Amino acid sequence: NINIMASAETTTASNERTMSGTKRDHSPSKNTSNGGDGSLAISSTTSPPTKRLSSNNGEVGVSDGNNNNNHINSSSLPKGEETMLPTTTTSSPLSSQPPNSTTPKNATNNATNNTPSKKKEGDDNLTSKDYYFDSYSHHGIHEEMLKDEVRTRTYQMAILNNKHLFKNKIVLDVGCGTGILSMFAVQAGAAHVYAVDCSSIIDQARRIVSDNGMSDKITLIRGKMEEIDLPVKQVDIIVSEWMGYFLLYESMLNTVLYARDKWLKPEEGIVFPDKAVMYLCAVEDEQMKYERIDFWDNVYGFDMSALKEVALKEPVVDIVDPKLIVTDSVPILNIDLQKCTEEDLSFTSPFRLRARRRDHVHSFVAYFECAFTRVHKPLGFSTSPFSKYTHWKQTIFYLDEPISMCEGEEITGTIKCTPNSGNKRDLDIALDISFDGAHSKFTNKRVGYRLR
Secondary structure, three states: OOOOOOOOOHHHHHHHOOOOOOOOOOOOOOOOOOOOOOOOEEEEEOOOOOOEEEOOOOOOOEEEOOOOOOOOHHHHHHHOOOOOOOOOOOOHHHHHHOOOOOOOOOOOOOOEEEOOOOOOOOOOOOOOHHHHHHHOOOOHHHHHHHHOOOHHHHHHEEEEOHHHHHHHOOOEOOOOOOHHHHHHHHHOOEEEEEEEEOOHHHHHHHHHHHOOOOOOOOOEEEEOOOOOOOOOEEOOOOEEEOEOOEEEOOOOHHHHHHHHHHHEEEOEEEEEOEEEEEEEEOOOOOHHHHOHHHHHHHHOOOOOOHHHHHHOOEEEEOOOOHHHHHHOOEEEEEOOOOOOHHHHHHHEEEEEEEEOOOOOEEEEEEEEEEEEEEOOEEEEEOOOOOOOOOOOEEEEEEEEEEEEEEOEEEEEEEEEEEEEEOOOEEEEEEEEEEEEEOOOOOEEEEEEEEEO
């Protein structure tokens, strides 16, 4: 078992409800929490910790299930709720970190362009796949991600605190965006970084890199990773922020695995981050279900329940109040980026959720954790409802009818996730659930969703 330690702080943001869509917003971050480092201590084991609490001395521990933990204060959380709560450290603001510049593949201060001919807006053949890259051309989405300190500072610490891994090494940045990770790598002593992105944000990244004096260390290449050529045969390290909603939405991980198999040195090569775990729990969410789902039953006196069926099938990405969680959390997917294959990303996983109190369940909630374990001091971050706000929030799957649970009763089932046949960046998700409780009973009830 590896405990992944880093620092973070709790925030009231988890108690604020927002009405976001299921795609990454193109607006500035709604995070209203105070500063502080947002990276988090997480476990790389396949089983989630029963509790993770910050102690007075700032250390973070994991209960072994028998309350044998010197760092845990059981009064820090409501009874039975599982989480990984952060501790607080101070660090310099993002603006104080000098960005990296890029050098072109064949010309100085110009990004290499391997982009295929663009489809014009209004083209009848334009698909959501084209809009995927176009969406990342807008500065707003990058502003939101950069302002997500949990995300950005964890990457910063993982890179800058492990300069021995980056010194004189060749680094590949997959989906570089503004180039922030490439610039961290240069600060850590990388010999050269090849930064690849298919969207036009790379034009601004080229200026950013140049403005920060790193054009001789970073080569920017515009194009799809599967279609470009690198001027080197192998790289030592791959860095990428590939995670989407529900961890796998947008399917960027497939691209990282392609780059790993084609360019990463087979034995000593490292993927940053290298571990990810996704969890599932059940929550009471009557008020928000009424506002989002039952709303369609009567809209200014009209029956619009036809849209209710549509709303139920589309997961909602939003902040979940940790006090609403009724059951424990269980792992449903465990990924080792050093070894996993694209086939592993389509998964079917059994689960068993035990009620921690008497309540009604209106939805299931998924969240994930990512970790850097191949470093001197492993660290990572969590998107748990108990943790500091991230732009990934949590993913909510509403049920058509609530489940009445008593303490100790269990919901059993399986969750299946596959790429959508029409657009592989979308996800088809199915839950088959059974329950034998005092007030509700059903077997193999199937509910289907599409995350798009």
